[in-house]
Amino acid sequence: MPSSAAAVGAAPLVVGPRVTLTLTAVGAAAVLALWWHSTRAIVGPGGALTTVGEGLGLLSGYAVVIAVLLMARLPPVERGVGADRLARWHSTLGRWLVWGITGHVLCIIWGYALAAHTGLVSETATLLTTYPDVLMATVAWFLLLGVGLTSLRAARRRLRYETWYYLHLYTYLAIALAFSHQFANGAAFVDDAIARFAWEALYIVTAALIVWYRLIVPARDFGRHRFVVAGLRQEANRTVSVYIKGRHLGELGAEPGQFFRWRFLTRGLWWQSHPYSLSALPSDNLLRITVRDVGDPSNMLRSLRPGTRVLAEGPFGAFFPAHPDRASLLVAGGVGITPLRAMMTALTGPVILVYRATSWQDVALRAELDTIAAERGAVVHYVIGSRAELGGDPLTAEALRRVAPGLDAMEAYVCGPPGMTAAVVAALRAAGVPGRRVHVESFEF
Amino acid sequence: MRRVLVAVVFTVAGLVALLSFRTHVNSSERSGASTLRLPPLSPGERALTGHTASTVYGPVQVRVVERARKIVAVDILQHPAETAMDIQIGQYAFPRLVGETLTAQSARIDTVSGATYTSGGYIKSLQSALDNGA
DSSP states (O other), X not given: OHHHHHHHHSOOXXXXXXXXXXXXXXXXXXXXXXXXXXXXXXXXXXXXXXXXXHXXXXXXXXXXXXXXXXXXXXXXXXXXXXXXHHHHHHHHHHHHHHHHHHHHHHHHHHHHHHHHTOOHHHHHHHHHHHSTTHHHHHHHHHHHHHHXXXXXXXXXXXXXXXXXXXXXXXXXXXXXXHHHHHHHHOHHHHTOHHHHHHHHHHHHHHHHHHHIIIIIHHHHHHHHHOOEEEEEEEOSTTEEEXXXXXSSGGGGOOOTTOEEEEEEOSTTTTTOOXXXXXXXXXXXXXXXXXXXXXXXXXXXXXXXXXXXXXXXXEEEOSOSOSSTTSOEEEEEEGGGHHHHHHHHTTOOSOEEEEEEESSGGGOOSHHHHHHHHHHHTOEXXXXXXXXXXXXXXXXXXXXXXXXXXXXXXXXXXXXXXXXXXXXXXXXXXXXXXXXXXXXXXXXXX | OHHHHHHHHHHHHHHHHXXXXXXXXXXXXXXXXXXXXXXXXXXXXXXXXXXXXXXXTEEEEEEEEEETTEEEEEEEEEOOOSSHHHHXXXXXXHHHHHHHHHHHTSSOOOOOTTOHHHHHHHHHHXXXXXXXXX
16 A cells, blocks of 8 residues: 555654753743843832743743643654653643742732732732733633642542543633733733734644644544454453554554553543553554553453444554664563563564563463564563562662673663662663663553 | 533533623723823913823823913823733822922922832923923
């Protein structure tokens, strides 16, 4: 099929972490320049507070766009930075944003009150009732505070993922509500048509990207590829593989190690979407994921029937073989084996796999791992047991060097829960593996 | 599912209420007082209009009303009004500046703190009006 061949042959654009951060910093510098340029005169303590408040407001108005763009599923960034890192950046930025906007509100109220020689309460009332669109923006601030509160660790533990996710959508409403007050009151925009145009363009382009990559592309792929559940297989005691068939899947350009966000269109599951890695090499008409039963969603996957339609978004992730021909060490923690299992058949150089699990019952895909290892001469080490049973952390720098001689010249791929990946990355670096050869993906939930 | 419906209904209702709330910005204030209606002069009074003094926040122009060589009123013809903040500062500063002028009977008055630039523009325009009448 010529169209499919062209799609696969074109090298996908990749924007890495450094470029992403640099572009973001350049934008922030431009915002500060705009702020500096628009600050006409600073009169007294009120003027100083107002100026700081305006700076915080401008930076927050920019940061909120960046926070949204980090989650916009932009393919070059997803591929270059990785969804797990993007999510961490997004959450850090979100925390700063709540503080930044709160600072903006307080500085403006206080600064205006000083300049107008009124009290804080009366100035607040004046701002809410006579300043254009400030009331809407205040509601937006409360919405963001609420979203921030639900994202606190203590709240996250109590909330179901979907509840938290859908509450997060109020951020879009908050951004819309806060949009106009920037132009109606912001000193940077009232008499600067170019700044106003650039700011509006930033928001409009961002909105277009969100609609395109989060709504239109998944819908288009659903129509073109017709993802359908082909069958299920019980793997370990709490792990199940789901086979998904479709058409022209080669066009997606999915690499072993990457994941899709899956939405199974059944009565009980359609409203939730989950990221699961491909656990086998993708073919042109079949994909496989392997899911560990960690709670309600994956539990319900067992009840999936062949023929169920599936909305799949992807492929995502920066976790795929960077140099397939080099010697590679794969370190899996628990269900983190799935992307590494897919990689294993794609790597052409020598492969050593270390599979960490707390019990043998949790080891999934063992038979096929052993078969692949035998066929291609790979080595598989199972490291099974709790830390207490094993007498401490079994994956130290020393231990890794012992199982993988010549480790400092190998590519290392690590996948597992966040604590485990952080420990293994530290051990690899201690063993002398340079950072650029360490590839990580952590499962956030 | 029911909770989602309730949340959506409440959100939409809240939005409608919020958007139907009109913040009342005085439109004549917003336009920088160009449509200001000035009180007519009484017999024996004369009006001296000052130059427009431009400040970083916008133009300031005043008109002095004299009766028997005594300043009896100062009208603000133009004032900075690009933002609601400019208007709020003017609402505080101009009555004080006018009060000082009536007491001092000249343009040798103090600036109002927090409105240094607006005060400067006021004094400049006032001085030019008084010079016109001299």
